[in-house]
Amino acid sequence: MEISGEERIAAPRDVVWAALNNPDILRQCIPGCQTLEQKSPTELAATVKLKIGPVSASFNGEVTLSDINAPESYRISGEGKGGIAGFAKGHADVVLEEDGADTILRYKADAQVGGKLAQLGSRLIGSTSQKLAQQFFADFNAVLTTPAETSL
Incomplete structure (x- = not known):
């Protein structure tokens, strides 16, 4: 299943790039x-x-960055196993x-699921995937554009 979208971020491209490569921000x-956890760059x-839907699971997985063209683009690939729930x-x-002064972040993703997850149906998987992607990029945008609180 394919999903795509874009997010306007009120920050320079180099700041957005650094954040996309920062495990603390991604977490x-x-x-x-x-x-x-960052295992290598x-x-x-x-x-x-x-x-x-009705399936709740913890996924343990690996994420790899490739086709890196800093600070313009990269491919992020991942695979996770969720036990009896299946894999993604x-x-x-x-x-x-x-x-x-802004940055337009565009993404195009392709995902596959197997096991119990695959039995849920493509409509539910697709809408949930789109929702999760939108939530990630909205949260990412908020982290980058919300001023840090200062303590007096």
Whole structure:
């Protein structure tokens, strides 16, 4: 199943690029993310807990960055196993385009699921995937554009 979208972020492209490569920021933005550990500059290990329809599962997976063209684009690929719930794997091509002081982040993703998840039906999986992607990018945008609280 394919999903795509874009998000306007009120930050320069180099700031957005740095944030997309920062595990601490990604951990805050990935829906259901329990852990995210950087194993190398292009490899991460993650544990994500999700509920898709009636199925709730924790997925342990690996994430790899490839086709890196800093600070313009990369491909992020991942595969996770959720025990009896099944598996999910896919990739997303992310492109950052400067637009004045803002950055337009465009993504196009393709995902596959198997096991109990695949039995839920493509409509539910597709709508949930789109919702999770939109939530990630909205949270990512908020983290980058919300001023940090200062303590007096």
